[in-house]
Amino acid sequence: MDWGEWMEQCEAARGKFAQLINADIKEIAIVSSVSHATSAIATSLPSINDRNEVIITDMDFPCIGHVWLSQPDIQVNFIPAKKNAYTIDQYENAIYSNTLLTSISHILYYNGFRQDIKNISEVVHAKGSYLFVDAYQSAGQVDIDVKRDGIDILVAGMQKYMLGIPGIAFMYVRNELAEQLTPGITGWFGQANPFAFDVQSVKYAGGARRFDTGTFPMLNGYASNAALDLLHEVGIQNIEKRLIDLSKYTLDYAQEKGIKIVSPLDPNQKGSNTALLIENAHDVEQKMKEEGYIVSARNDVIRIAPHFYNTKEDIIGALDCFKEITMR
Numbered sequence: 001m002d003w004g005e006w007m008e009q010c011e012a013a014r015g016k017f018a019q020l021i022n023a024d025i026k027e028i029a030i031v032s033s034v035s036h037a038t039s040a041i042a043t044s045l046p047s048i049n050d051r052n053e054v055i056i057t058d059m060d061f062p063c064i065g066h067v068w069l070s071q072p073d074i075q076v077n078f079i080p081a082k083k084n085a086y087t088i089d090q091y092e093n094a095i096y097s098n099t100l101l102t103s104i105s106h107i108l109y110y111n112g113f114r115q116d117i118k119n120i121s122e123v124v125h126a127k128g129s130y131l132f133v134d135a136y137q138s139a140g141q142v143d144i145d146v147k148r149d150g151i152d153i154l155v156a157g158m159q160k161y162m163l164g165i166p167g168i169a170f171m172y173v174r175n176e177l178a179e180q181l182t183p184g185i186t187g188w189f190g191q192a193n194p195f196a197f198d199v200q201s202v203k204y205a206g207g208a209r210r211f212d213t214g215t216f217p218m219l220n221g222y223a224s225n226a227a228l229d230l231l232h233e234v235g236i237q238n239i240e241k242r243l244i245d246l247s248k249y250t251l252d253y254a255q256e257k258g259i260k261i262v263s264p265l266d267p268n269q270k271g272s273n274t275a276l277l278i279e280n281a282h283d284v285e286q287k288m289k290e291e292g293y294i295v296s297a298r299n300d301v302i303r304i305a306p307h308f309y310n311t312k313e314d315i316i317g318a319l320d321c322f323k324e325i326t327m328r
């Protein structure tokens with residue numbers, strides 16, 4: 001074993017993630033998944049004031065709903081999507097004086113709809129609520145700045161556009177907020193000094209580190225480090241620009257081919273994902289895989305979701321393959 005180097009790898013990854021979203025390293029916790037991070041917050045929040053409602057959007061990833069709904073002291077209300085998207089007015093109307101926290105997805109997993117976080121955060125904060133952002137579908141593909149965008153809590157795993165592997169995720173908690181929270185789940189790494197080996201008292205670490213729990217997923221730390229180096233080297237602004245180009249190309253080519261799209265038709269209102277409507281999406285996913293195209297099926301859509309290393313030829317190939325399979 002090489003405990004020292006393992007820890008260094010995980011700490012370096014924590015720092016590189018902080019840099020990616022313009023946070024301070026002390027505002028980042030190392031967690032195992034977005035479900036874990038959300039649960040950690042859900043079990044810690046109610047202690048800070050007597051509001052008890054959480055507003056979430058009905059197209060959030062299911063685990064977010066599961067976590068909030070599992071909290072006995074929390075009243076959950078869903079904002080219903082309109083045409084697979086949300087408007088700022090819907091937030092204005094949904095959030096009221098009892099709303100403790102507003103939980104949103106930055107880019108929707110289903111169709112790539114991209115929310116305007118800064119605008120939403122202004123509404124949320126004007127109503128005295130906290131803003132929680134699930135950035136699993138956006139981190140690594142679009143520029144995120146937690147300070148500019150006014151985010152209180154942000155969670156994201158390494159497995160998707162951050163080019164890592166599952167088993168590790170990061171959670172940002174704004175420092176002033178983190179300092180007020182008492183973790184509902186904890187472990188020795190959430191303590192101010194894990195190596196004090198003090199079994200008889202609990203002394204939480206400063207900032208978001210109090211949400212660290214047990215021994216870090218060390219192998220995943222190495223993978224995260226390498227992945228984050230790559231993202232920083234290519235540059236998130238370059239990646240975002242490239243993906244807007246690929247998105248535009250995908251939208252144009254798919255429409256030319258008469259494919260039904262349920263993503264926004266403006267590339268600036270979406271992430272890389274373009275969702276193609278099709279009844280038997282899971283069969284199509286499997287058949288496309290056999291032809292060498294890795295896409296994913298979600299309910300009634302196939303997601304074409306390139307990253308910066310994909311080319312227009314990849315998009316043409318995938319859409320032609322989709323068309324060919326669905327015409328059979």
Ligand SMILES: Cc1ncc(COP(=O)(O)O)c(C=O)c1O
Nearest residue numbers: 033034035061063109136137157
């Ligand atoms: C937006 C979003 N949030 C959360 C998750 C699940 O996160 P985890 O498995 O880390 O709990 C996913 C997985 O696909 C996702 O797309």
